[in-house]
Amino acid sequence: MHHFTYRNGVLHAEDVSIDRIAAEVGTPFYCYSDATLTRHYQVFTDALAGLDATVCFAVKANSNLAVVRTLVGLGAGCDVVSGGELRLALKAGADPRKIVFSGVGKTADELKLALAMGVGQINVESEPELDQLSAIANAAGKTVRVALRVNPDVDAGSHDKISTGRKEDKFGIEWTLAPQLYRKARTLPGIAPTAVAVHIGSQITELAPFEAAFTRVRDLVALLRADGIDIRHVDLGGGLGVPYDHASPPPPTPAAYGDMVRRVFGNLGCALAFEPGRLIVGNAGILVTCVTLIKEGTSHRFTVVDAGMNDLVRPAMYDAHHDVMTIAQPRTAETVATDVVGPVCESSDRFARSVLLPILAPGDLIAFMTAGAYGSSMSSTYNSRPLVPEVLVKGDRFAVVRRRPSFDEMTALEQLPPWIG
Numbered sequence: 001m002h003h004f005t006y007r008n009g010v011l012h013a014e015d016v017s018i019d020r021i022a023a024e025v026g027t028p029f030y031c032y033s034d035a036t037l038t039r040h041y042q043v044f045t046d047a048l049a050g051l052d053a054t055v056c057f058a059v060k061a062n063s064n065l066a067v068v069r070t071l072v073g074l075g076a077g078c079d080v081v082s083g084g085e086l087r088l089a090l091k092a093g094a095d096p097r098k099i100v101f102s103g104v105g106k107t108a109d110e111l112k113l114a115l116a117m118g119v120g121q122i123n124v125e126s127e128p129e130l131d132q133l134s135a136i137a138n139a140a141g142k143t144v145r146v147a148l149r150v151n152p153d154v155d156a157g158s159h160d161k162i163s164t165g166r167k168e169d170k171f172g173i174e175w176t177l178a179p180q181l182y183r184k185a186r187t188l189p190g191i192a193p194t195a196v197a198v199h200i201g202s203q204i205t206e207l208a209p210f211e212a213a214f215t216r217v218r219d220l221v222a223l224l225r226a227d228g229i230d231i232r233h234v235d236l237g238g239g240l241g242v243p244y245d246h247a248s249p250p251p252p253t254p255a256a257y258g259d260m261v262r263r264v265f266g267n268l269g270c271a272l273a274f275e276p277g278r279l280i281v282g283n284a285g286i287l288v289t290c291v292t293l294i295k296e297g298t299s300h301r302f303t304v305v306d307a308g309m310n311d312l313v314r315p316a317m318y319d320a321h322h323d324v325m326t327i328a329q330p331r332t333a334e335t336v337a338t339d340v341v342g343p344v345c346e347s348s349d350r351f352a353r354s355v356l357l358p359i360l361a362p363g364d365l366i367a368f369m370t371a372g373a374y375g376s377s378m379s380s381t382y383n384s385r386p387l388v389p390e391v392l393v394k395g396d397r398f399a400v401v402r403r404r405p406s407f408d409e410m411t412a413l414e415q416l417p418p419w420i421g
């Protein structure tokens with residue numbers, strides 16, 4: 001469910017026509033819908049009704065300040081994975097106590113920053129990190145709430161590159177090794193091991209892997225408690241998938257996910273944290289791009305657009321599917337098969353292969369749908385292309401929430417060494 005619909009023959013974001021934004025901002029640009037963001041956050045929190053739950057938005061999915069601020073305004077905490085994301089969450093007004101700091105390679109400086117800012121929970125992913133955090137917390141005279149992120153060795157059934165809960169993945173502490181590390185953590189100064197965390201991957205389209213992982217976590221909590229380790233918080237990560245491709249069966253609803261969580265954790269007496277990213281922002285954003293030219297080959301028709309893989313890398317990186325919509329509503333049912341490609345000098349700069357689209361001409365606008373998560377946040381300036389603007393729509397208003405940089409801004413951090421004249 002989202003708020004990008006045709007009205008009077010033109011795709012609108014809520015009450016604003018996309019071509020009006022394109023005329024003012026230029027293409028390509030990301031466009032987000034406040035109503036969709038809000039709705040998704042509320043649907044997810046409603047699905048957790050009755051649980052002692054905190055929703056920490058995974059900032060990596062979309063780190064635009066206005067997007068994060070919108071979610072924080074609705075009551076969200078933040079899941080962050082770097083000092084930069086931590087600062088961004090704080091800048092967006094997040095309550096530090098509702099910030100969870102995850103990540104497999106936090107540096108000493110990042111851990112110090114997290115302690116100084118009073119972050120609510122640090123999810124530790126290895127024994128060396130635990131030792132380092134203890135030393136840092138002890139030196140600062142602080143005690144920090146720690147979860148060990150366990151790797152439950154469960155295959156999320158998602159794309160290989162976004163699965164994180166198998167033994168061979170770098171994430172977390174193998175669940176069979178976790179009890180002994182909790183016993184050690186209990187003895188370390190500055191560490192309060194009162195939480196368990198898990199996150200098995202992203203774009204998960206079945207409940208079974210979640211349930212298998214969560215059941216392992218629940219059993220671990222029971223075992224640790226029997227050992228006298230007072231676990232009070234469980235962080236269940238993110239990962240619930242969204243519909244990208246309407247030809248595939250839809251992923252489980254947040255309500256079904258919530259029911260499963262209640263089934264597994266209902267009477268455990270733990271506060272629960274969730275770290276959804278994609279579910280909240282995926283459908284709330286689109287990437288709007290303009291057709292530059294049509295190139296006809298003997299076997300292929302290429303629709304070349306002004307957005308590239310640097311702007312939306314998911315198709316190149318994960319063979320991800322994004323529905324294509326024309327901004328002008330098609331007047332006839334006539335379609336033609338075409339590849340949709342960008343201008344970047346890589347063959348992988350292809351958004352869609354042999355997709356059936358209305359007949360397009362240079363200057364026509366199209367949108368890649370469901371691009372709000374891991375779109376802008378993964379973009380780069382490859383081929384010296386400027387990062388694209390981001391626009392937030394609310395009702396009949398829109399605002400540029402990140403503008404396009406000038407060439408001088410793009411190169412402002414570079415300088416020639418003294419030996420070049």
Ligand code: LLP
Nearest residue numbers: 058102199202203238239275276277278374
């Ligand atoms: N928590 C942790 C510890 C994570 O590593 C992630 C995502 C999340 C939460 C949020 O997961 P979500 O609810 O968004 O599935 N770039 C890839 C996705 C990478 C996900 C990385 N971790 C993509 O474009 O599909």
